[in-house]
Amino acid sequence: AQTVTQSQPEMSVQEAETVTLSCTYDTSESDYYLFWYKQPPSRQMILVIRQEAYKQQNATENRFSVNFQKAAKSFSLKISDSQLGDAAMYFCAYRRDLIQGAQKLVFGQGTRLTINP
Amino acid sequence: KAGVTQTPRYLIKTRGQQVTLSCSPISGHRSVSWYQQTPGQGLQFLFEYFSETQRNKGNFPGRFSGRQFSNSRSEMNVSTLELGDSALYLCASSKTGGSHEKLFFGSGTQLSVL
Numbered sequence: 001a002q003t004v005t006q007s008q009p010e011m012s013v014q015e016a017e018t019v020t021l022s023c024t025y026d027t028s029e030s031d032y033y034l035f036w037y038k039q040p041p042s043r044q045m046i047l048v049i050r051q052e053a054y055k056q057q058n059a060t061e062n063r064f065s066v067n068f069q070k071a072a073k074s075f076s077l078k079i080s081d082s083q084l085g086d087a088a089m090y091f092c093a094y095r096r097d098l099i100q101g102a103q104k105l106v107f108g109q110g111t112r113l114t115i116n117p
Numbered sequence: 118k119a120g121v122t123q124t125p126r127y128l129i130k131t132r133g134q135q136v137t138l139s140c141s142p143i144s145g146h147r148s149v150s151w152y153q154q155t156p157g158q159g160l161q162f163l164f165e166y167f168s169e170t171q172r173n174k175g176n177f178p179g180r181f182s183g184r185q186f187s188n189s190r191s192e193m194n195v196s197t198l199e200l201g202d203s204a205l206y207l208c209a210s211s212k213t214g215g216s217h218e219k220l221f222f223g224s225g226t227q228l229s230v231l
Binding site for chain 2 (some may be wrong): 106
């Protein structure tokens with residue numbers, strides 16, 4: 001079974017600085033997708049960034065980028081120029097397709113990110 | 118375009134009762150999946166529906182059930198509620214449920230079982 005591990009329950013960073021959230025996963029598959037989701041106090045899960053395992057190039061979305069190390073099964077999220085609005089729970093997640101449709105999202109336990117003004 | 122709508126936002130029930138939660142996906146989305154979020158267990162997959170058929174089911178007891186209607190709206194039902202069922206229940210939709218697709222989540226239903 002696939003598992004996703006986030007080893008940092010909490011992180012904090014000064015506004016405008018850079019922070020990196022860690023994620024490791026375990027799978028025997030070669031084709032899959034990895035995601036970072038953000039959950040603010042509103043509780044709605046928001047997709048931050050997505051990485052396709054067969055793509056070697058790391059995904060980037062504005063101030064958010066990932067460091068995807070497939071062999072090491074590592075998928076970290078870097079937030080540059082941190083803003084107060086980035087404060088939230090961040091979840092790393094894994095997903096792959098099955099014949100009958102996509103498998104469930106497997107989530108890590110989450111990292112609570114605090115931005116200090 | 119309206120987002121994923123979950124109703125009600127909050128619900129308080131007592132042990133032994135049953136509850137029904139509703140999820141209206143984004144227009145045009147035919148895949149709806151449900152997740153349970155608790156502080157102890159984190160986010161766990163309940164089930165996924167596509168075109169009124171359940172395609173995947175998580176490791177939950179039979180007290181947890183769901184269905185999807187022809188307009189893609191979905192409901193989940195929990196019978197004989199237990200204290201441990203207290204959780205945030207999140208619904209997510211996408212066009213066909215493929216892994217490459219972006220999942221859109223609702224704001225959830227917070228269920229408290231007393």
